Amino acid sequence: MKQFLLGIVFTLVVGALVVAGVAKFGMIPLNADAKPASWEWLAAGLARHGYVEAHAPKMENPVPVNDENLITGMQVYTVACAECHGSLDRKPSAFGAGLYPPAPNLIDHPVDDDPESETFFVTKHGIRHTGMPAWTAQLSDEQMWKVTAFLKRIPTLPPAVKQRWKDSTGVDAPNGQEKKGWD
Template identity: 30%
Template sequence: MTIRLTWKRAALVVGALLAAALAFAWSGLFQIAASSGHWRVTDWLLHWVMRNSVKTYSYFQTPEEVTTDQGLVSAAGHFRQACAVCHGAPGVRPSPVMQKATPHAPDLSVNAREWTDRQLYWILEHGVKYTGMPAWAAKDRPDEVRRMVAFVRRLPTMSPAEYRALTEVQGGGAAASVRPATLATCTGCHGVDGRGRGQGDIPVLGGQRPEYLFAALQRYASGERSSALMQTAAAQLTTAEMKTLALHFAAMPGLSRAQLPSTHPLLTQGRHGDQLPACASCHSPDKAYPVITGQNATYIADRLRAWRGDEKVVDARKPHATMPVIARRIPESQIEPLAAALAAAGSER
């Protein structure tokens, strides 16, 4: 007896299979326990699909520049706070609890060798579905992702001593009412003196207005101010700890509260024809705005360029919207000289 296959019969078979699948899912018999693991073929299939997807999307969705050798200290500090618990680090074992996830986080000292820089950038920026790998917390900070790519690339050859040198600093007693471990999350990147350990992407905190530092921590903790690194660090702090840390770093020597010098025309004169006010009109000692005299030149230049790219902000009268509008009016050719002049102005502090 020959059974002839028709479209109606094929549709009935497909419908029956779908109904059986839905019934099985409804029954609750499908095993979702992480402790059960995956079948070997399932594990292979999921990783095969993931690797192919990363290769394809990283080819089309990554910027031209995906890594930088500058800023390993800040990348290492974020890795210690947000990544090492799952992946481990040189000389640091991952959490046994996190290793019970399915799939568990890979050992990057081995796994990083299997990816190109573009692929690492894409994974760090977008994360991976159906795993514990999250997307980068700050969508508009490709500079942070580039620094993390450079750090992860070094993990296969990084020694425990090198990792400790990047993430830990010795000395500097704990501020009153702040746990030593809490202060260590700050000093690991900013240094015990608040001067950023000589890293271009880390600002000088010493001498800054405590009100500004406290407000910055609050904005990072709420996600209003964008930085995956600082959002992670600030989210762990209580309001009392934020205030104490702000006072602690503000009391250190560093930035200068003297009047801005006339070493660059934009500092004291501005450009009235371009509706560009002088820096001193807001950043003078008698103003409530942050102190910028003596600030890290690279940090200033990077911040100005980041603000210039924030073209969605068009009304300088709104809170925290002044600098994006002003920065777009500063000629690109003047950013580096202006930053250098501000940094040099505090060289005698």
């Protein structure tokens, strides 16, 4: 039994040394100008979904869904999020595309299927080892719930909010009929 345990410890130590050696000799690619491999997407996506699902607060959005709050959410998005996730004028973000992994375009690929508690949680705490910052020091919870409400409803915004979108950008808001999913 003792030998068996020593064998396990030995294997773990050798494994750790191999990983350290591989890293030390520059064999782990760390450049951001590459496309994440499909296994990497899968593994990172699995870990993110598992973590967010387990830790997001189990609650509804406490902010009432009305034109005023959705417009505030839209303004928060423009100031804090559009630089990476794409602006309301529907231009993709070159900055966001240069990150690894790239920032998803939340206008053309909205998170309308996700529970709002999860979008709020990701916004508040960020995603480690990606460009997604934690906003807890810069936005109040109320602002984060408002931007969450806005993101959830991008394909189905009420007329007054769509009008504000058009007035401020000259471009129509999504009408909910456009193709969804990833290109």
